[in-house]
Amino acid sequence: MTTTVLDPTAEQRPATRERSQRPESLSGLTVGLLDISKPRGDVFLDRVEEALCALGARVTRYAKPTFTKPAPVDLRHEIATQCDAVIEALAD
Amino acid sequence: MHDIDDLERRGVPGVYVASDTFTDAAALQAAALGLDVAGVFVAHPIQDRTDDEMAGLADEAIDALVAALTAS
Amino acid sequence: MLGGTTRPSDEVVALIPPNLVEGTVEKVAVNAVMAGCRPEYLPVVLAALEAICTDEFNMHGVLATTMSVGPILVVNGPIAAAIGMNSGINVLGHGNRANSSIGRAVQLVLRNLGGGAPGGIDRATLGHMGKQGICFAEDEAGSPWNSLAEERGFDRSQSTVTAFCGEGPHLVVDQLSRSPESLTRSLAASLRSAVSPRLVLGMDGMLVLSPEHMARYRDAGWDRARFLAELTEYLMFDTDEIIAGADGIEEGLPPGLAGHRLPKFRPGGLLVVHAGGPAGLFSAIIGGWISGPGGSDPVTREITP
Numbered sequence: 001m002t003t004t005v006l007d008p009t010a011e012q013r014p015a016t017r018e019r020s021q022r023p024e025s026l027s028g029l030t031v032g033l034l035d036i037s038k039p040r041g042d043v044f045l046d047r048v049e050e051a052l053c054a055l056g057a058r059v060t061r062y063a064k065p066t067f068t069k070p071a072p073v074d075l076r077h078e079i080a081t082q083c084d085a086v087i088e089a090l091a092d
Numbered sequence: 093m094h095d096i097d098d099l100e101r102r103g104v105p106g107v108y109v110a111s112d113t114f115t116d117a118a119a120l121q122a123a124a125l126g127l128d129v130a131g132v133f134v135a136h137p138i139q140d141r142t143d144d145e146m147a148g149l150a151d152e153a154i155d156a157l158v159a160a161l162t163a164s
Numbered sequence: 165m166l167g168g169t170t171r172p173s174d175e176v177v178a179l180i181p182p183n184l185v186e187g188t189v190e191k192v193a194v195n196a197v198m199a200g201c202r203p204e205y206l207p208v209v210l211a212a213l214e215a216i217c218t219d220e221f222n223m224h225g226v227l228a229t230t231m232s233v234g235p236i237l238v239v240n241g242p243i244a245a246a247i248g249m250n251s252g253i254n255v256l257g258h259g260n261r262a263n264s265s266i267g268r269a270v271q272l273v274l275r276n277l278g279g280g281a282p283g284g285i286d287r288a289t290l291g292h293m294g295k296q297g298i299c300f301a302e303d304e305a306g307s308p309w310n311s312l313a314e315e316r317g318f319d320r321s322q323s324t325v326t327a328f329c330g331e332g333p334h335l336v337v338d339q340l341s342r343s344p345e346s347l348t349r350s351l352a353a354s355l356r357s358a359v360s361p362r363l364v365l366g367m368d369g370m371l372v373l374s375p376e377h378m379a380r381y382r383d384a385g386w387d388r389a390r391f392l393a394e395l396t397e398y399l400m401f402d403t404d405e406i407i408a409g410a411d412g413i414e415e416g417l418p419p420g421l422a423g424h425r426l427p428k429f430r431p432g433g434l435l436v437v438h439a440g441g442p443a444g445l446f447s448a449i450i451g452g453w454i455s456g457p458g459g460s461d462p463v464t465r466e467i468t469p
Binding site: 013014015017018019020021022023024025026032034036038039041044045046047048049051052053054055064070071073075077079080083084085086087088089091092 | 094095096098099100101102104105106107108109110111114123126127128129130134137138139141142148151153154158161162163
């Protein structure tokens with residue numbers, strides 16, 4: 001008599017990927033600031049924007065409709081086509 | 093983190109900011125996604141902070157944010 | 165277990181968050197066995213997963229939030245009696261295999277298959293006992309009102325499961341009200357504190373009305389619409405009383421909302437279910453989570469064989 005044990009899990013491991021290539025500096029590049037729309041995150045990003053501008057970067061601001069869900073695909077597409085790098089804040 | 097993972101797939105370097113109570117959750121989520129998504133952690137809590145305190149957290153994080161987005 | 169459904173074992177029922185894993189009928193069935201389900205419960209488990217794995221219910225957000233909420237599952241229609249579900253004594257508690265194991269199976273699928281482990285992606289500060297898995301049936305036969313499912317657009321002959329994102333139940337004691345007016349005011353007084361007595365409109369709620377409380381409305385000839393209309397009146401807040409800082413409490417509405425009258429719940433944001441044992445002048449409140457597109461909407465799905 002043989003016993004078959006079934007696995008309740010996904011039985012899969014994600015393929016490991018590398019981070020995308022980084023630029024040497026942010027000077028002259030467009031950095032997107034994505035606000036997840038949790039309270040206080042905008043204040044944090046205001047200061048980050050000041051600091052990035054002081055480093056010579058251009059800053060474009062975006063906001064998710066809600067922090068409880070991933071950003072809509074249209075917003076992700078917009079950021080990807082308009083920005084050279086992105087900072088998302090602030091999850092707590 | 094799913095947003096940054098998606099943007100990285102599109103070739104855009106990204107970094108997320110979270111409060112430091114989420115360090116372990118972020119590591120688990122990154123492992124599930126298969127990408128060591130760049131993250132910078134600031135001191136928890138956030139919701140009861142004053143504007144000055146929030147600016148201070150940003151000042152402390154900015155070097156790490158720039159480092160996470162650049163090769164140098 | 166797979167004999168409990170006509171659906172093929174390799175059919176993908178839903179993408180299970182947080183890892184968006186394909187939830188096949190077979191994988192769900194494996195977890196249902198672990199939960200202690202009988203095969204005839206499987207269609208309810210499958211429909212419940214279809215309900216919570218929608219953009220409207222937002223199960224990923226429900227898992228990730230630090231608020232202590234989870235899916236509360238309510239079954240309506242003929243399947244409830246057919247599989248022996250409890251809608252009576254101890255309805256929100258233990259002791260019935262179907263009630264106990266269906267919700268448990270859904271939770272195991274989220275954890276084992278979706279990867280939403282407590283302490284991992286599930287960040288609930290406190291959690292609640294219902295996150296072991298909670299599923300119960302509405303007492304339709306004993307109710308003078310239309311059912312929750314009918315209220316949500318389904319036919320009485322259809323079997324459905326409604327998923328509501330909620331906290332653990334909170335008892336409301338009212339043993340003295342003889343009139344529907346008094347009982348409605350009393351229930352409203354408790355509902356005003358759902359989630360927080362300082363917050364309005366952002367969260368939905370569920371009221372589980374017990375048979376002895378329902379008798380007050382039956383005897384007075386109040387239907388669901390009348391009850392909800394009267395209750396809504398008693399759930400209006402003068403915002404000045406709950407503005408941040410009022411009464412020395414810093415939690416509250418933003419100062420810009422002073423001088424308004426606002427309802428506790430958005431229209432349709434309070435789900436009322438009839439269930440519980442025949443004796444006891446108690447009902448239960450289940451507070452919700454962030455409501456609407458920015459959080460979670462209740463979702464009802466038909467249960468098919």
